[in-house]
Amino acid sequence: MGKDVLTGTYFLTGNEACAAGALAAGCRFFAGYPITPSSEIAERMSIRLPQVGGVYIQMEDEIASMAAILGASWAGAKSMTATSGPGISLMLENIGLGVMTETPCVVVNVMRGGPSTGLPTLVGQADVMQARWGSHGDYEIIALSPSSPQEAFDYTIRAFNLAETWRVPVILLMDEVVGHMRERVVIPEKKDIKVANRRGPSEPPGKFKIFKSKKDLIPEMPVAGQGYAVHVTGLTHDERGYPAIEWEAQEKLVSRLVQKIRLNSDKIAAWEETGVEGAEIVLVSYGISTRICRAVREMAREKGLNLGLLRLEVIWPFPEKRVRELAGRIKAFLTVEINYGQIALEVERCAAGKCITRLVGHGGGTVHDPKKVFEAVEEIAS
């Protein structure tokens, strides 16, 4: 069998790096449907998975792809799909099933401009809110956003680890630019890659209740074929997994699904701060826009202006506490994203009027012009 971790230094696109990360994380099943700008992930997986004993299947559509990776996960495999724009819209119903049945899996959304068919080959960052609550009903989810091919590799591994740990579909919100640009990617040795695996049942079949959680709100997960006669349903269910169509059951189950992420958000949320201490104005950004903000920071420094950057590595859960804290100390938050205000609203909510909040956004098709962002900074600074 082939190697799953191909240690070395490469010049890869974000999409290729994402596929390499998935294999390194232990992904052995990929179901997908081609769509620009995500297709190279599927192409790469179709070549690589058979080499490591995994299965790639091209399904008839995105709905089927999402259903298939849930099935594969319950068969014990780490599974993944990748798509973009219209494809992710089609996957949402089954993403909800994944949340409800606590099925670990990774969904990559290489964001393009929308709505509808929009800009198939060009960048967008407008699926941020959809990643959070695109499926119907109330839930919490985890979403990450890489800003370079190296991070596409690293975060894909992280996405699998988070999915396995918290038993929730994890969304990797890449964007077209990160997906297609090439940069140096270092793939470490296998022994240096941390891989998390789901916790299997600690009790024998019979006694064991498949949706009874421990203190951390995460139930242990048996899979098909182990003799646990699992019953998995998208209906509201009790700890045995049986349908329980009552408000009490709903309260118990859905609040746990929400709380397992909310109460643990300190462990899941991750962000990076650059020059935030002492800065009056803090840029908030993620994905490719982060890099534009770095360029803006340099422009600011040349003009003697100290600009902070809060960059979301994990978008959901949002670093609510930290944003609240900073809001009391700084003059303004400036959110830079390729949409008309999705994370900006979140920042505004958390700032709660304690500082100025502004959006520098546009509809997609290109990244921000650093000069335009800098103009917005100067306007607030003056």
Added chain:
Amino acid sequence: MIEPQTLDHPKDLLLRKERIPHIWCPGCGLGSVLSALMDALGSSGLDLKKVAVVSGIGCTGRAAGYLNLDGFHTTHGRAIPYATGLKLANPDLTVIVFSGDGDLAAIGGNHLIHAARRNVDIKVICVNNFNYGMTGGQGGPTTPRLARTTTTGYGNPERPFNLIHLIAACGAPYVARWTSAHPHYMKIAMGEMLKKDGFSFLEVIAPCPTNFGRRNKMREIKLLQRFLEQAVLESQPDIAKADIELDSPILCGKFVDLERPSYLTALREVISAKVKVYDFRGDGRVPLEEAPVKPAAAKAPGKPAEVPAERPIIQRPVQIKLAGLGGQGIGLCGLIMGRAAAIFDHNQAVYTQEYSPEARGGASASSIIIASDKIHAPYVTEPDIMVVMAQGAYNKYQKDVRPGSRLIIDKDLVRPKDLPDSVQVQAIPATRLAEEIGQKVVANIVILGFFTALVPHISLTAMQKALKGSIPKGTEELNLRAFETGYDYGKKMQEEEAV
């Protein structure tokens, strides 16, 4: 007093007793179908721990919840793709889809035909009661013409699916139909399916007295009676005659039973013949042997990186744009430059490609930014160097040629016009030189050599290493010669200029 005795029913083993009573109406056909499946499973000799049942939504969809097996109650219409994932991720499982006609043939119709086409090894039991029972008896894809349902109050105007014909046409190796009034035959069919390697499909015609029966003047017994009286049992039934009309005979039996390699069997065959273990290079063809692991870049120990002595130090990021026509190998040039700078010179490099429909032909461009420090914004906005290989590309990207920048062109193919002031043009007859070497296609590599001679931002060693690792095996000699030709031409030109 004698205590009443309760005996375990043999089927109890397969039922989740605590889930009984079930939700199905009296007179519903679903119980008989489930019962037949339990019989078939009981006598199949299969390890029941390895049997999984998947269903979608609706009355039939509840079946997965009553069986004491691994059971998955999925979203409406999606049982088949879910089952596909289960089976492919663990081929040891026997995966049964047990769902209704609305679920499988309407919303799930696409999955049904594709699973049959690819012959994925799942067993599909489609209980057809001609309507959507659970939601109150609406019409569906199998409702017979003129039948009344809550959404076809004047009689159904549509022609229903002949599911038997449809699935057979998709290539499924096992297709059968029985009614719930034929428990014995159902059981036999299910037993055969459980043994089959491949997509097998059983349609069971079953009564829904509560909805379909009531609206079509066929209450409990009448429907079953119709099935018994009008069922035509043939040993070799004709698929084309499997249509069901409101009052027609119902053709039953085994319509298809043949051997055809299942999806997994076919997949294994293809893979075992072709899969070689090769090293990862990004696009997968040849290993990039000398690529070192840079220790500073993290948790990656590996070989300590050898930084070449002549590593160019780049004070300010250099923006390079390469333009040509599709097929000229402009993208490959950029890729080699990027690899050279990022991997072998240990500088930073960002490579982007202009993604537009024109990437498949017509003028296209790729860009590289090289720097010694981190590169933030990934796009080339003000190219310092333009490399242009075709007139069409020149016309398109002429706007990017800035005063004071450098323009490298194929002399025979590009005639620059309206040049801004102070652009330094450096020209090479790349295509002609390539033809002299033997093949026009290496003109891009000739230009790459020329570029290396003139531009100081990527070292010669790095470029040579990257070139070697980026071209298909068997073409090394030609490409190296092309590279040298361009390089020598550039060096000579420089010397002449210096004189």
